[in-house]
Each structure stands twice: as structure tokens, then as C-alpha cells.
Amino acid sequence: MSAQNDPWAVLRRPGSFALIRHATAPGTNDPSGFRLEDCGTQRNLSAEGRAQAVRIGNLFRANSIAEAGVHSSQWCRCLDTARLMNLGEVRPQPLLNSFFQDRSREAAQIGALRQWIGELDLAKPTVFVTHQVVVTALSQIFPGSGEIVVMQRVPGGQLSVQGRLPTA
Numbered sequence: 001m002s003a004q005n006d007p008w009a010v011l012r013r014p015g016s017f018a019l020i021r022h023a024t025a026p027g028t029n030d031p032s033g034f035r036l037e038d039c040g041t042q043r044n045l046s047a048e049g050r051a052q053a054v055r056i057g058n059l060f061r062a063n064s065i066a067e068a069g070v071h072s073s074q075w076c077r078c079l080d081t082a083r084l085m086n087l088g089e090v091r092p093q094p095l096l097n098s099f100f101q102d103r104s105r106e107a108a109q110i111g112a113l114r115q116w117i118g119e120l121d122l123a124k125p126t127v128f129v130t131h132q133v134v135v136t137a138l139s140q141i142f143p144g145s146g147e148i149v150v151m152q153r154v155p156g157g158q159l160s161v162q163g164r165l166p167t168a
Contacts, residue, residue, distance in 0.1 A: 005163075006163075007148075007150040007162055007163030007164070007165055008063040008064075008065070008150075008165075010150050010152060010162040010163065011063075011065065011125055011150050011162075012064065012065060012125060013152075014122055014123045014124075015122050015152055015153045015154075016122065016125075016126075016150060016151065016152045016153075016162065017117070017122055017125075017126040017127065017128060017150075017151055017152075017153075018068075018125070018126070018127045018128065018148050018149070018150055018151075019128050019130065019134075019135050019138060019139060019148070019149040019150075019151055020056070020081070020127060020128065020129045020130070020135075020146065020147070020148050020149075021130065021131065021132050021135050021143040021144070021145060021146060021147050022045070022049075022073075022075070022077045022078045022080075022081040022129055022130070022131065022145065022146070023045055023049035023050070023052040023053040023056065023077070023080075023081045023084075023145055023146040023167075024045065024046050024048050024049035024052055024145040024146065024168070025043045025044055025045050025046065025049055025077040025145070026043070026046050027043050029043075029100065029101065030042050030043055030101070031043070036074055036075070036097075039076035042075060042076050042077065043077060044076055044077055044080070045077050045080050045081065045084075049077070049080075049081070049145070049146075050080070050084055052145070052146045052167060052168065053080065053081040053082075053083075053084035053085055053146070054084050054085070054086075055167060056081070056085050056146055056148070056167050057084065057085035057086045057087055059165075059167060060085065060087055060125075060127075065087070065125045066087070067087055067088050067124070067125070068087040068088055068124065068125040068126055068127045069088065069091075069121075069124060069125070069126040069127065070082050070085070070087050070088050070089065070090045070091065070126075070127045070129070071090075071091050071092075071093040071096060071126070071127070071128050071129070072090050072091070072092055072093065072096060072128070072129040072130070073092075073093070073094075073096040073097045073098065073129065073130045073131060073134070074092045074093075074094060074096075074097055075097065075098060075131070078096070078129045078130060078131070079092065079129075081129050081146070082127070082129040085127070085129075087125075087127060090129075093116075093128070095109060095112055095113040095116055096113070096128055096129070096130040096131075096134055097109075097130075097131075097134075098130075098131040098133055098134065099133060099134075100131065100132075100133045106133070106137060110134075110137045110138065113134070113138070114138070114157070114159065117153065117159065118153065118157045122153060135147075135149055138151070138159060139151060139159075139161050140161075141161065141164065143164075144166055144168050145168055146166075146167040146168055147164060147165065147166050147167060147168070148164070148165040148166075148167060149161060149163075149164055149165075150162040150163045150164070150165065
């Protein structure tokens, strides 16, 4: 694979980022009574999901990315995925939160997320751990659990998909 077509090579270049759906967390939707501040009320990573998150971090290191700027949804399954990847300090970012149960938030949230990404320093490898709905809204890709979508910021503030890296 040429460097031009290698998503890992793209990810090592300034202006690129990895958009990652959290690792395996069985089920769909969050249970009734869900509270952001209480992991016991949420869908969480399974044992396989925790192992997958560690493998994702190892995959980054095997591809010469030992450290990254890491931003995560505030949901426990995303924070746990990001922490288990062990690529750097995890910074919670509400713009990466799910809007699955309230689609009326999608347009404003994705607009604000695009603006934030447009202003973010992407000089070093950067990772966003989030949810399927956010990945799909930004990339038009329906990712599997733990899938990495490599994107690049292009002139005019647009975001361009550069490749996909399944990790399941």
C-alpha cells in the first residue's frame, strides 16, 4: 500500500485525526434512567470491549503512533475505550456525546463539532472516541464497534475521509 493510500501514514500527518466508535458495549441505546455521571446506569464495555480497546492502542503503537491528543465523549464506554488505549491524557468533550436518543440536537451539535475540529491544533496525531451516530454524521460511514475512520481537514473547513480501519 502506498503512503498516499495508507490510513496510518495519513494519520501521522498534521491536519488528520482518527474518529473511533467506542469498543464493544453489548446492546443498543442506554437503559431508561441513564445518567451521564453514573456508569452503573449506562451500557458499558464488555470484557471483549475492554480487550479490544487495549488492542486498538497497541495497533496505534505498532503503526508508529505512541502518543496522541485524545478527546472523548463523556459516556463511560467512550472514556473507558480512550483510557484503555493508553495514548495520552483523555479530555472529555461534550461535542462528541451521543444524540441517538435526541436527534433534534444533531444539526447544532455536529455544526459546533465541525467548527471545533476546524480550530483544533492537529499538528500531532489526534483521536476522537465517540459514538456511531457522531461518526456517521461526520463521515457518512456506519462504523463497527472500535472501528477507526481516518479523516483529514481540508481547505475550506471540510473534512475528508481518508480510510477505514476495522479493529473487531
